Amino acid sequence: MYERLLRSGPVLLVLMLLASLSVQAAELPDFTKLVDENSSAVVNISTTQKQGGARQSPFTDRQLEQLPDFFRRFFEGPNGPPGGGNGHGGQTPLSSMGSGFIVSHDGYVLTNNHVVENADEIIVRLSDRREMKAKVVGTDPRSDLAVLKVDGEDLPVVELGDxxxxxxxxxVFAIGSPFGFDYTVTAGIVSAIGRSLPSENYVPYIQSDVAINPGNSGGPLFNMDGEVIGINSQIYTRSGGFMGVSFAIPINVAMNVFEQIRDQGYVSRGWLGVLIQEVNRDLAESFGLKRPRGALVAEVVPDSPAEAAGLQPGDIILSYNGESISLSSDLPPMVGRTPVDEDAELTVLRNGRKKTLDVTIGELPDETQQAQRQNGGGEPGQGAGPLGLTVEPLTEQQRRKLNVEGGVLVRDVGAGPARNAGIRRGDVIRKLNNETVASVDDFRRIAADLPEGRAVPVLVVRQGQPTFLVIRTGG
Incomplete structure (x- = not known):
């Protein structure tokens, strides 16, 4: 076809190619109007800490050292990295930069907690170069959010999305001050939603490939309607700079925190009182699930709402208030946004059967208090040969030290199913094949009756942390 066009009309071919390029260009988003409409409500935040100390940085010193000097100094400030000394007793002020945005005409500003933590002075600078001193209304380290207030009237505000x-x-696109370069615009797409990070289980992060770097923290992430849908908070990096993986706090989470801080001065979250773990393929098979899903309860906290509702270790929570749980990380945000003292309905899988439990949600404590539990006794003896491990009863002192009730101590692990399952010397086995192990005799009896050639769950406590493993017997 192209040969015929070349013979009959080269000009026509050029026109067709230009038209094709124009169509492709028209399909790409144009951010110019959106940036122009929203930049005025985005602010640069600079902080000063008079005494060198525990400033929190989203990057390690090693990551900062890998940045070029020219860029690194914008993040560190003139006197070295946040939290670092200067060789003179730490008395020289430390500076750092971040971003934020105005959410009310009278001057409420949202940003990250790590941007303003331990700051002695906070300056908010608008796009028209006005500078205002800000005070901290409140912070929520669990979600890494801070609410600031500046004195002002009829200030520009962002439009909030859902x-x-x-x-x-x-x-999506971001506006912020990476490396101190004010009002830098970067764009990309939403890579994933509902991401759980090790540092915070109560925030279902938005993952994007928008370029975020030091100084972007606390700035807004916009959709194509010009609405803020997230607050840029963290990046995954091995170099100290952007690597294509950025995380933002969903604006629905942020506004819930903002309203609680504004109205009551602190943030409260719902609390169930369980330690959970992911259900992998082997665990799913051992518990009789057709596919991995749900949140596996490894431990129930004493005197918690979960204990009052009758939840047990080994239960798999399949849904919360009718909302299905695919990954274990889905559960904490659901519980966290539930009002304290409100009732919730759980669907759990217990011993192969579904069960519905009603629970009254409590308030997440600042630090979970672990009750001291004691249980003496235990018969001398050794374990079950077919599994390839030796067990013995726990002494009273060991129970107090490990803070466990019941169970048997693994004294030795040889070749066999136990080693293959990842059981180690020093583990405490509390449940085997969903049966409670209170003594060596219990362990022997349960181990002797294990089905051949099938995966079965075993609950162990290792260094104070309960976790489920999967044992496969021969056959």
Whole structure:
């Protein structure tokens, strides 16, 4: 076809190619109007700490050292990295930069907690170069959010979106001050939603490939309607700079925190009182699930709402208030946003059967108090040969030290199913094949009756942390 066009009309071919390029260009998003409409409500935040001390940085000193000097100094400030000394007793002021945005005409500003933590002075600078001193209204380290207030009237504000409507693949863009370069715009797409990070289980993060770097922290993430749908908070990096994986706090989570801080001065979250773990393929098989899903209860905290509702270790929570749980990380945000003292309905799988439990949600404590539990006794003896391990009863002193009730101590692990399952010397076995192990005799009896050639769960406590493993017997 192209040969015929070349013979009959080279000009026509050029026109067709230009038209094709124009169509492709028209399909790409244009951010110019959106940036112009929203930049005025985005602010640069600079902080000063008079005494060198425990400033929290989203990057390690080693990561900062890997940045070029020219860029690194914008994040560190003139006197070295946040939290670092200067060789003179730490008395020289430390500076750092971040971003934020105005959410009310009278001057409420949202940013990250780590941007303003331990700061003695906070300066908010607008796009028209006005500078205002800000005071901290309140912070929530669990979600890494801070609410600031500046004195002002009729200030520009952002338009807030609904992060619950966000979809993977949507175009988004950020405005912030990476490395101190004010009002830098970067764009990309939503890579994933509902991400759980080790540092915070109560925030279902938005993952994007928008370029975020030191100084972007606390700045807004916009959708293509010009609405803020997230607050840029963290990046995954091995170099100290952007590597294509950025995380933002959903605006629905952020506004819930903002309203609680504004109205009551602190943030409260719902609390169930369980330690959970992911259900992998082997665990799913051992518990009789057709596919991995749900949140496996490894431990129930004493005197918690979960204990009052009758939850047990080995239960798999399949749904919360009718909302299915695919990954264990789905559960904490659901519980966290539930009002304290409100009732919730759990669907759990217990011993192969579904069961419905009603629970009254408590308030998440600042630090979970672990009750001291004691249980003496235990018969001398050794374990079950077919599994390839030797067990013995726990002494009273060991129970107090390990803070466990019941169970048997693994004294030795040889070749066999136990070693293959990952059981180690010093583990405490509390449940085997969903049966409670209170003594060596219990362990022997349960181990002797294990089905051949099938995966079965075993609950162990290792260094104070309960976790489920899977044992496969021969056959």
């Amino acid at each position: 992060s619950g409507q966000l979809q993977q693949g949507q175009w």
